Amino acid sequence: MTxxxxxxxxxxxxxxxxxxxxxxxxxxxxxxxxxxSELEAHYEVKLFExxxxxxCITEDGKVLLNHAKRVINYYNILEExxxxxxHEMPLQIGATVTIGNRLISPILNKFKEKYEGxxxxxxxxxxxxxxxxxxxxxxxIGIVEGIIKSPHLVVTPVKEDKLVLVCGVNHRxxxxxxxxxxxxxxxxxxxxxxxxxxxxxFTNFVQAQGYNINIDWEASxxxxxxxxxxxxxxxxxxxECLIENEIxxxxxxxxxxxxxxxxxxxxxxxHKNKLLSPMLKGFMEEVKEVCKK
Numbered sequence: 001m002t003x004x005x006x007x008x009x010x011x012x013x014x015x016x017x018x019x020x021x022x023x024x025x026x027x028x029x030x031x032x033x034x035x036x037s038e039l040e041a042h043y044e045v046k047l048f049e050x051x052x053x054x055x056c057i058t059e060d061g062k063v064l065l066n067h068a069k070r071v072i073n074y075y076n077i078l079e080e081x082x083x084x085x086x087h088e089m090p091l092q093i094g095a096t097v098t099i100g101n102r103l104i105s106p107i108l109n110k111f112k113e114k115y116e117g118x119x120x121x122x123x124x125x126x127x128x129x130x131x132x133x134x135x136x137x138x139x140x141i142g143i144v145e146g147i148i149k150s151p152h153l154v155v156t157p158v159k160e161d162k163l164v165l166v167c168g169v170n171h172r173x174x175x176x177x178x179x180x181x182x183x184x185x186x187x188x189x190x191x192x193x194x195x196x197x198x199x200x201x202f203t204n205f206v207q208a209q210g211y212n213i214n215i216d217w218e219a220s221x222x223x224x225x226x227x228x229x230x231x232x233x234x235x236x237x238x239x240e241c242l243i244e245n246e247i248x249x250x251x252x253x254x255x256x257x258x259x260x261x262x263x264x265x266x267x268x269x270x271h272k273n274k275l276l277s278p279m280l281k282g283f284m285e286e287v288k289e290v291c292k293k
Contacts (some may be wrong), residue, residue: 146197
């Protein structure tokens with residue numbers, strides 16, 4: 001098994017077809033097929049289910065894909081470092097949308113005060129995508145508010161956050177202070193996309209009671225959600241820190257939902273096999289310092 005095997009396997013997994021992978025890699029389809037067969041023989045597992053027009057990666061294939069991406073990423077770092085020793089690799093930071101909107105800028109400001117000249121690169125997405133990139137070593141560290149499922153990642157709580165159920169001040173529920181779950185089941189919800197930590201926490205709670213909510217709007221940007229709620233297109237569950245101004249301005253109303261635990265944690269996340277460089281340790285310390293406030 002060689003790096004070439006892994007590179008071809010990754011491309012096949014990405015394309016879903018050996019012919020398409022062969023075209024992108026400028027090699028023949030029989031060569032691609034042979035490489036996949038060699039990998040399957042080497043590990044004694046089936047990597048893809050073969051269907052007439054496509055390939056479907058197996059669970060064993062997903063495991064190999066995760067590790068293969070990490071190996072290739074480490075190899076690329078090695079090549080870059082050895083061929084250009086003076087080149088400093090940027091610290092790859094992942095943050096979920098809530099954190100990206102409120103915390104990442106002050107964290108980076110504090111970090112760069114102490115580590116002047118150090119390069120950083122930030123990727124903002126939902127918890128699921130941050131987790132994927134941490135597992136494939138595309139990110140060095142993440143700050144998320146959602147639930148991390150992989151046992152290969154280390155999770156350290158750094159700040160408490162509070163979710164709130166909100167409606168527009170002209171919404172029919174705005175006259176209430178406390179509502180029960182049955183009171184909102186028929187309401188239209190404006191929620192984050194699938195994979196968002198905020199959405200997962202709330203929908204898991206609702207489903208545990210044996211119900212589902214009506215998600216009529218789906219958005220990855222909090223500003224769009226907030227404006228939709230203000231204009232009575234639906235209600236939402238959102239981090240309280242994202243709507244402080246709208247609450248002060250009297251544009252939104254917070255409703256207490258009986259039985260729902262509103263508190264959650266923002267977490268620092270990194271791979272358990274990650275080499276914690278001085279720069280990475282320094283970044284982690286600044287995150288903890290900012291999150292104390």
